[in-house]
Amino acid sequence: MSMSDRRVASTRESSAPALLASMVALLAICASLLFSSREMLVGLLRTNQLVQAFVASSLFGGLSLSLVMIGQILASWVRSSTFASVTILNKDEIFDKVLDFVGKHRELSAGALMAQTQRKRKTWKDWRLELTIGQRATPRVEYRPANNNDVHIFSHNGTRVLLTRSKGETVVTGHSRTPTQLETLTLSTWRGGAVVLKQLVEEAISASAQEESNELSVYVLSSGWLNGWERALSKKPRTVESVILDEDLAHSLLADARHFLSACDWYAETGIPYRRGYLLYGPPGCGKTSFCQALAGELKLDVCMLTLANQNLDDNSLAANLRDAPASSIVLLEDVDAVFVERSASRAQGTGVTFSGLLNALDGVASQEGRLFFMTTNHIDRLDSALIRPGRCDVKVELRCASHAQQRRLFARFFPEHAERAGAFASQLPEYEISMAQLQGYLLEHKTDPAGALANVPRLLRVTRPVVVDRTSIYEHLRRVGLEQWATTFEHHGVTLVSELGGLKLDDAKKWSHALRVDQLSARRMAQLVDGDAALMHAYRIADLATVKEMFLQTFAHPAPALGAGAAGHGTTGAPTGSHAPGRHGSADVSAPPYSRSPFEGIRRAAESSQLSQLSEALCSAVQREGRSAVSVWQLSRHLRLYEHDAALCVARAHVLVAERPVGKGASAPLLDEMSTYDWLRRAGLEEHADAFDDAGYASATSMYSLGADVLKERIGLRDRALAELSALLGADEGRPDLLVRLVPPDWRRLRGAFAARYTADALADGFADALSDADGRGKISLAQLDAFLAAHAHEPAAACATAVVAELLMHVRPERARAPEAAEPTEWVYTWLKRAGLEGIAACFIEHKLCTRERLLSDPPLQLADLAAIGVSTAGEQRAVLALLRQLAAEPETPTANAAPTLSS
Ligand SMILES: Nc1ncnc2c1ncn2[C@@H]1O[C@H](COP(=O)(O)OP(=O)(O)OP(=O)(O)O)[C@@H](O)[C@H]1O
Numbered sequence: 001m002s003m004s005d006r007r008v009a010s011t012r013e014s015s016a017p018a019l020l021a022s023m024v025a026l027l028a029i030c031a032s033l034l035f036s037s038r039e040m041l042v043g044l045l046r047t048n049q050l051v052q053a054f055v056a057s058s059l060f061g062g063l064s065l066s067l068v069m070i071g072q073i074l075a076s077w078v079r080s081s082t083f084a085s086v087t088i089l090n091k092d093e094i095f096d097k098v099l100d101f102v103g104k105h106r107e108l109s110a111g112a113l114m115a116q117t118q119r120k121r122k123t124w125k126d127w128r129l130e131l132t133i134g135q136r137a138t139p140r141v142e143y144r145p146a147n148n149n150d151v152h153i154f155s156h157n158g159t160r161v162l163l164t165r166s167k168g169e170t171v172v173t174g175h176s177r178t179p180t181q182l183e184t185l186t187l188s189t190w191r192g193g194a195v196v197l198k199q200l201v202e203e204a205i206s207a208s209a210q211e212e213s214n215e216l217s218v219y220v221l222s223s224g225w226l227n228g229w230e231r232a233l234s235k236k237p238r239t240v241e242s243v244i245l246d247e248d249l250a251h252s253l254l255a256d257a258r259h260f261l262s263a264c265d266w267y268a269e270t271g272i273p274y275r276r277g278y279l280l281y282g283p284p285g286c287g288k289t290s291f292c293q294a295l296a297g298e299l300k301l302d303v304c305m306l307t308l309a310n311q312n313l314d315d316n317s318l319a320a321n322l323r324d325a326p327a328s329s330i331v332l333l334e335d336v337d338a339v340f341v342e343r344s345a346s347r348a349q350g351t352g353v354t355f356s357g358l359l360n361a362l363d364g365v366a367s368q369e370g371r372l373f374f375m376t377t378n379h380i381d382r383l384d385s386a387l388i389r390p391g392r393c394d395v396k397v398e399l400r401c402a403s404h405a406q407q408r409r410l411f412a413r414f415f416p417e418h419a420e421r422a423g424a425f426a427s428q429l430p431e432y433e434i435s436m437a438q439l440q441g442y443l444l445e446h447k448t449d450p451a452g453a454l455a456n457v458p459r460l461l462r463v464t465r466p467v468v469v470d471r472t473s474i475y476e477h478l479r480r481v482g483l484e485q486w487a488t489t490f491e492h493h494g495v496t497l498v499s500e501l502g503g504l505k506l507d508d509a510k511k512w513s514h515a516l517r518v519d520q521l522s523a524r525r526m527a528q529l530v531d532g533d534a535a536l537m538h539a540y541r542i543a544d545l546a547t548v549k550e551m552f553l554q555t556f557a558h559p560a561p562a563l564g565a566g567a568a569g570h571g572t573t574g575a576p577t578g579s580h581a582p583g584r585h586g587s588a589d590v591s592a593p594p595y596s597r598s599p600f601e602g603i604r605r606a607a608e609s610s611q612l613s614q615l616s617e618a619l620c621s622a623v624q625r626e627g628r629s630a631v632s633v634w635q636l637s638r639h640l641r642l643y644e645h646d647a648a649l650c651v652a653r654a655h656v657l658v659a660e661r662p663v664g665k666g667a668s669a670p671l672l673d674e675m676s677t678y679d680w681l682r683r684a685g686l687e688e689h690a691d692a693f694d695d696a697g698y699a700s701a702t703s704m705y706s707l708g709a710d711v712l713k714e715r716i717g718l719r720d721r722a723l724a725e726l727s728a729l730l731g732a733d734e735g736r737p738d739l740l741v742r743l744v745p746p747d748w749r750r751l752r753g754a755f756a757a758r759y760t761a762d763a764l765a766d767g768f769a770d771a772l773s774d775a776d777g778r779g780k781i782s783l784a785q786l787d788a789f790l791a792a793h794a795h796e797p798a799a800a801c802a803t804a805v806v807a808e809l810l811m812h813v814r815p816e817r818a819r820a821p822e823a824a825e826p827t828e829w830v831y832t833w834l835k836r837a838g839l840e841g842i843a844a845c846f847i848e849h850k851l852c853t854r855e856r857l858l859s860d861p862p863l864q865l866a867d868l869a870a871i872g873v874s875t876a877g878e879q880r881a882v883l884a885l886l887r888q889l890a891a892e893p894e895t896p897t898a899n900a901a902p903t904l905s906s
Pocket residue numbers: 242243244245282283284285286287288289290291376377378436437438440
């Protein structure tokens with residue numbers, strides 16, 4: 001309250017003695033005049049009756065006036081030294097505070113009190129009881145001095161004080177023409193003077209401030225003509241601990257706000273408006289509003305709820321109101337998506353505020369003491385990017401449905417003495433599916449029955465599980481974090497939609513794909529995706545267009561980037577800082593002193609920054625599908641990292657991020673699991689063993705995966721290093737990451753980097769990387785192949801190397817296998833004998849069992865069907881033919897040929 005508003009009437013007058021003196025002087029002058037002309041006057045008085053009457057009446061009038069004046073002066077002097085009063089009008093906010101203070105803290109002698117139900121200062125418990133189970137707390141009553149023109153007397157610090165409430169006229173005020181009765185409150189005292197009364201007023205103000213400092217006041221925009229802020233309610237604020245957010249989100253947001261509020265000087269020095277915007281988004285009932293209020297309470301700030309649904313509000317009054325929001329308060333705009341669905345809906349429903357008016361008003365939200373501005377929404381994707389661009393919205397935080405940690409903490413909060421059961425409660429619930437409000441409602445139902453809360457979880461699940469099945473395809477799901485190569489594998493095992501993932505574990509996916517076991521980075525990411533790791537899920541979300549722009553500018557804006565391939569290598573001003581920094585070229589200007597820069601440097605920079613802004617717009621349109629961004633934060637950051645050396649190239653290739661799924665083979669880099677044995681071994685640089693695998697019947701990569709070291713040794717004939725390496729690779733031995741990584745395909749950036757590290761031909765490096773990768777920037781060869789190729793071409797010029805790569809690595813055709821020399825015809829008698837009957841194909845069975853001569857064949861006991869089967873003559877036809885031949889042989893006389901001596905081998 002300003003001092004000018006306090007009507008302090010003091011009767012202490014310091015001019016009384018001076019007035020008295022001048023009166024006495026006047027009287028003396030009059031007396032001397034009368035004395036000097038006394039004879040004439042006496043004569044007139046004696047003779048003229050008219051004069052006699054005039055003089056007599058004048059003397060009488062003057063005397064009475066003097067007596068009145070002297071009386072007044074004396075009274076004023078006496079009153080000023082013994083009496084003081086303070087008058088307060090009911091328009092002033094201290095009116096209620098003084099009445100409250102006197103009613104509460106002082107005993108009134110008159111005893112005429114006015115009882116009034118207490119409206120404010122409900123505790124949050126009262127609110128919860130009232131809202132959740134409809135149980136009302138007993139109303140509290142407060143007493144104040146009655147306004148019946150009585151004089152109330154009370155004692156304040158030992159001094160008697162008189163309090164009078166006098167009603168005045170009733171006036172009609174405001175746009176709504178509300179009748180309001182004017183009233184004055186007068187405090188007076190006979191002893192102690194105005195000092196006592198001033199003390200009383202000060203004490204009343206500080207008692208009220210003390211009460212309010214422990215409370216959170218919620219202001220709303222009044223719907224009256226003037227649209228000012230008016231206090232809607234005061235309540236005890238929630239503690240930040242009572243709003244259970246995932247991980248350390250609550251404390252990091254609080255720390256961010258605290259840091260901002262303490263950075264006043266920095267904002268003043270840098271000239272940046274001293275404001276900070278936060279957007280809390282996520283499904284309903286996850287604590288967005290509760291957290292804003294808890295944060296305000298923790299920072300001892302009030303909350304100004306901004307509602308735009310007010311017919312009297314227009315762009316100007318909104319801007320003025322935001323500028324004039326009560327000091328030490330945060331401004332909260334709830335469900336901002338409902339206000340302007342699209343920018344084209346230029347006016348919010350039921351209000352005169354336009355979208356651009358809102359943007360301008362938000363830009364004006366700044367104040368001396370720092371202004372925190374919060375927006376909440378359930379649908380971030382519906383927000384116009386201009387509304388949430390940095391500067392208007394500096395921090396965007398998603399509050400998701402309850403994680404296991406939140407579920408445990410909420411259970412422990414309801415049942416502190418059964419906190420050990422919190423884990424069992426959470427383990428029955430899915431993560432990120434049920435809101436905290438739903439859980440709170442459920443636990444309130446069981447607030448005296450922790451066992452029931454545990455037992456009835458299935459019922460909770462039936463009620464709360466989302467009815468809609470997640471129809472996102474597994475391809476889109478995996479693509480959000482760069483794992484779409486495994487989509488076919490998942491589909492092969494019957495998982496085509498996210499909703500079909502069920503309780504899939506990483507080990508299942510690893511069993512399905514050897515390539516995933518080999519690619520340890522991807523496997524780790526897959527594990528995070530399956531577990532719903534918070535950090536990955538943050539990157540999993542779709543990047544809204546404002547974020548797309550922000551990430552692009554963060555990558556390329558500092559320092560001046562190469563805006564196209566032609567710009568690379570000259571004109572850039574240094575290596576970048578930040579997470580996307582490594583690998584930037586063109587740092588020639590870093591050490592150059594400012595005076596050595598071209599005078600056109602500023603112009604060039606401005607042109608570049610405008611070009612950069614155009615590029616960012618182009619990027620935003622490239623990553624849209626049906627008018628909305630369709631790229632995840634993860635995809636975008638990978639893409640920006642791939643092409644961080646060239647903003648134009650980065651934008652030109654951005655369409656692949658949202659392109660349709662490639663159809664057919666060759667559309668993207670092949671997965672190891674789909675390769676032939678030869679191609680797979682080539683990836684590992686071990687293709688010389690391919691023939692041995694083929695001969696042993698292992699023609700595809702998948703057929704090799706199960707082979708143990710003994711088979712590799714015995715059947716394939718591997719030895720030493722080759723045996724050790726292939727055993728580790730085929731078994732995806734996690735203890736040999738150095739080997740496994742050699743099978744992994746490098747991405748575009750790595751391909752380019754490897755070439756650029758060897759040669760300084762930047763333009764050729766792009767072509768080299770393009771040739772060896774698919775549209776998504778995934779390598780078509782392995783790291784082992786890349787290294788081997790570059791080593792083999794180490795002494796060739798860059799152009800020759802870049803040309804050779806296609807022919808050698810991509811157009812490569814498996815060399816013809818050297819033909820084995822034709823085996824010589826066996827010389828054994830049995831072979832010639834069988835050949836005559838066209839049965840030479842089974843001669844090997846006889847030779848192998850040493851049945852090579854006529855004598856052996858005819859010796860006793862004679863050969864039977866079972867004997868023939870035992871030596872390998874397996875078909876019935878061949879067996880019968882041989883038996884017939886044997887009968888015939890036995891009947892024939894012995895010939896010299898038939899008696900030929902058996903060879904040594906027989
Ligand atoms: N994280 C939380 N911790 C504790 N209580 C919570 C949490 N989230 C929600 N609640 C409880 O759920 C109720 C609704 O919460 P709140 O209004 O803050 O959610 P909201 O996210 O703002 O919802 P909406 O989007 O519908 O406005 C409150 O009673 C609050 O106590």
